[in-house]
Amino acid sequence: DTEVTQTPKHLVMGMTNKKSLKCEQHMGHRAMYWYKQKAKKPPELMFVYSYEKLSINESVPSRFSPECPNSSLLNLHLHALQPEDSALYLCASSQVEAGGLGDTQYFGPGTRLTVL
Amino acid sequence: GNSVTQMEGPVTLSEEAFLTINCTYTATGYPSLFWYVQYPGEGLQLLLKATKADDKGSNKGFEATYRKETTSFHLEKGSVQVSDSAVYFCALIRRNSGNTPLVFGKGTRLSVIA
Numbered sequence: 001d002t003e004v005t006q007t008p009k010h011l012v013m014g015m016t017n018k019k020s021l022k023c024e025q026h027m028g029h030r031a032m033y034w035y036k037q038k039a040k041k042p043p044e045l046m047f048v049y050s051y052e053k054l055s056i057n058e059s060v061p062s063r064f065s066p067e068c069p070n071s072s073l074l075n076l077h078l079h080a081l082q083p084e085d086s087a088l089y090l091c092a093s094s095q096v097e098a099g100g101l102g103d104t105q106y107f108g109p110g111t112r113l114t115v116l
Numbered sequence: 117g118n119s120v121t122q123m124e125g126p127v128t129l130s131e132e133a134f135l136t137i138n139c140t141y142t143a144t145g146y147p148s149l150f151w152y153v154q155y156p157g158e159g160l161q162l163l164l165k166a167t168k169a170d171d172k173g174s175n176k177g178f179e180a181t182y183r184k185e186t187t188s189f190h191l192e193k194g195s196v197q198v199s200d201s202a203v204y205f206c207a208l209i210r211r212n213s214g215n216t217p218l219v220f221g222k223g224t225r226l227s228v229i230a
Binding site: 006040041042043045048050055056088090092097098099100101102103104105106107108109110112 | 148150152157158159160161162165205209210211212213214215216217218220221222223225
């Protein structure tokens with residue numbers, strides 16, 4: 001099973017709202033990722049968790065707050081977003097190799113976020 | 117640094133035509149190479165991968181061979197179907213290099229017409 005699930009599938013929120021995106025995997029992977037994808041572009045890495053610890057933060061604004069409650073779950077908390085934050089948010093997971101993160105990443109179906 | 121260059125699209129083909137999408141890479145060390153596919157309105161799906169030189173990845177009739185001498189990983193399919201219409205991303209990741217990220221090409225949009 002190589003499934004990563006994400007909820008919700010679609011989300012519309014105002015600029016003053018607080019919402020959360022959720023991601024779950026049961027493949028025993030110990031690295032989990034958040035990506036942002038704008039239309040007609042490749043995904044851009046936002047955050048990486050390795051063994052439930054934040055290991056990469058790609059200079060993402062603080063209105064995005066990641067959380068990894070356990071090895072199977074990854075959340076992305078959203079607050080005071082801007083319309084330009086509207087995008088497809090993808091979660092991924094992978095094994096962690098002895099030398100780092102160099103293993104195959106498996107992606108979820110994404111959450112389509114619209115900020116009004 | 118590490119980078120992936122893939123042919124710009126869109127690519128439009130008739131059903132049953134032969135497909136090639138070119139991908140070349142720049143990386144230090146020995147990266148793993150991937151092709152991901154994104155169907156309209158969906159997330160990325162791993163299509164195939166290769167982890168060392170001369171490996172051939174294959175899936176669903178698609179193939180790609182890891183060519184170290186030409187630093188290439190071109191995607192091919194002998195006979196495309198309308199259902200293959202999607203965006204295809206070539207990507208690489210360096211092995212044994214700490215927390216280096218997955219590097220994507222810009223993507224190639226394929227449209228197959230009946």
